[in-house]
Amino acid sequence: MTLVVAGNSKEYPDGINLTRLIELEKVETPMYVTVALNDDFVESGGFESTTLKDGDRVEFLYFMGGGR
Amino acid sequence: MAFSDEQLTRYSRHIILKEFGVKGQKKLSRGRVLIVGAGGLGSPAALYLAAAGVGCIGIIDADEVDLSNLQRQIIHGTNDVGKPKADSARASMLAVNPEPEVRAIRAFVNAGNILDLIRDYDFIIDGTDNFPAKFLVNDACVLAGKAFSHAGILRFNGQLMTYVPGQGPCYRCVFKEPPPPEAVPTCRQAGVIGALAGVVGSIQAMEAVKYLAGIGDLLTGVLLTYDALKTAFRRISLPRRADCAVCGEAPSITAPVDYARAACDLS
Numbered sequence: 001m002t003l004v005v006a007g008n009s010k011e012y013p014d015g016i017n018l019t020r021l022i023e024l025e026k027v028e029t030p031m032y033v034t035v036a037l038n039d040d041f042v043e044s045g046g047f048e049s050t051t052l053k054d055g056d057r058v059e060f061l062y063f064m065g066g067g068r
Numbered sequence: 069m070a071f072s073d074e075q076l077t078r079y080s081r082h083i084i085l086k087e088f089g090v091k092g093q094k095k096l097s098r099g100r101v102l103i104v105g106a107g108g109l110g111s112p113a114a115l116y117l118a119a120a121g122v123g124c125i126g127i128i129d130a131d132e133v134d135l136s137n138l139q140r141q142i143i144h145g146t147n148d149v150g151k152p153k154a155d156s157a158r159a160s161m162l163a164v165n166p167e168p169e170v171r172a173i174r175a176f177v178n179a180g181n182i183l184d185l186i187r188d189y190d191f192i193i194d195g196t197d198n199f200p201a202k203f204l205v206n207d208a209c210v211l212a213g214k215a216f217s218h219a220g221i222l223r224f225n226g227q228l229m230t231y232v233p234g235q236g237p238c239y240r241c242v243f244k245e246p247p248p249p250e251a252v253p254t255c256r257q258a259g260v261i262g263a264l265a266g267v268v269g270s271i272q273a274m275e276a277v278k279y280l281a282g283i284g285d286l287l288t289g290v291l292l293t294y295d296a297l298k299t300a301f302r303r304i305s306l307p308r309r310a311d312c313a314v315c316g317e318a319p320s321i322t323a324p325v326d327y328a329r330a331a332c333d334l335s
Contacts, residue, residue, distance in 0.1 A: 007302055032247045039305050041242075059304050061291060063247055064220025064227050065197050066108065066255040066265075 001054035018047035018058075027060055034061040069094070078165070079121055092281040093121065099280035102126040102189040104177055104205055106157040108255075108265030109219050109272060110195030111143035116273035118161035118168050122280065125161065126189060128173040129153040140262035177201055179324040182208040191276045192216035195269065197255065199246035200327035206231070206239035208324050210315045215279055217272040217287075221260055222253060224296040226268035229287055229306075230275050236289030241309040241316075246327045264296050 001014050005025060012024065018037070022030045035042045036059040042050055052058070071090070076083065079093045099122045103110045106129040117125050133141075133148045133156050141153075148156040154172035161170050177185060177196075182204055186192055192214055194205045202218065209216040215232045218239050231238045271292070278284045291304045314321040 029247075029252050032252055034242055034244075036304065036306060040307060041309060061242055061304070061306075062222075062225075062227075063199065063243060063252045064222050064225065065199055065202070065252070066221035066260050 105195035106153040109269035112269035
């Protein structure tokens with residue numbers, strides 16, 4: 001199936017959940033990433049139970065401090 | 069209030085813009101912006117807002133200038149090492165433009181002072197480097213009904229979002245609560261490229277200018293990300309969270325909260 005992850009369309013195994021996508025994408029600090037699926041937030045406790053479908057758009061939002 | 073000939077010359081490139089004009093410049097001259105942090109983000113933001121003729125600019129920082137700051141904190145010079153950052157920033161801003169009222173505030177923001185600090189200002193720029201301070205600025209702005217610009221930078225990446233009361237999500241809608249100290253990389257551990265702070269801090273200044281002048285579209289409901297290595301900007305649309313702890317329908321946070329400060333801020 002095709003997912004749009006951070007704006008890029010790529011092929012992924014059918015029916016994977018968010019936890020697996022986070023592994024495949026080698027998300028840094030997965031405990032502290034915010035996930036938006038089709039413009040809506042996914043609760044951090046809900047990654048395992050969120051099965052992805054063809055065409056889903058996923059964004060990973062990272063804590064970014066810095067500045068001073 | 070009419071502009072003097074000198075002011076008309078100084079701001080001529082603003083005034084000639086048909087979307088901006090004398091009207092926009094007058095709005096800037098009556099505008100009040102508070103910049104929290106005189107660092108990588110605060111440096112370009114403060115210099116541009118001073119140059120633009122914003123009427124009153126507050127700049128808060130409790131630290132002194134360190135040699136390791138100068139690679140990105142361009143408001144400070146080599147001769148300023150060891151001086152309070154707020155004072156060094158004020159001097160640089162007034163050197164660019166002596167007209168604004170610049171208030172140098174040597175303090176760390178905390179739950180006890182933040183509401184007083186932001187009260188006098190129309191727009192707040194979050195140029196802080198740690199998550200407790202970012203959540204504090206967010207919560208205080210939501211509680212006080214103030215617009216503000218969030219930004220963060222790390223390595224070669226930056227992100228920005230603008231909060232305007234009643235429009236789109238706040239920072240806490242997106243990032244619920246601060247990560248534990250040391251849980252996510254910081255600039256001190258992971259590094260940050262200097263010009264990145266210039267790009268992102270300049271966008272914060274642009275957001276403040278647009279807000280004050282009432283022109284254009286702000287980064288409300290959008291997280292703008294910038295990947296400097298790819299030279300890629302992305303706009304990620306984000307919703308408000310109805311159950312947000314501070315801006316939601318039944319908020320549990322009704323006063324500013326102090327979190328333990330992460331190790332990253334103590335440069």
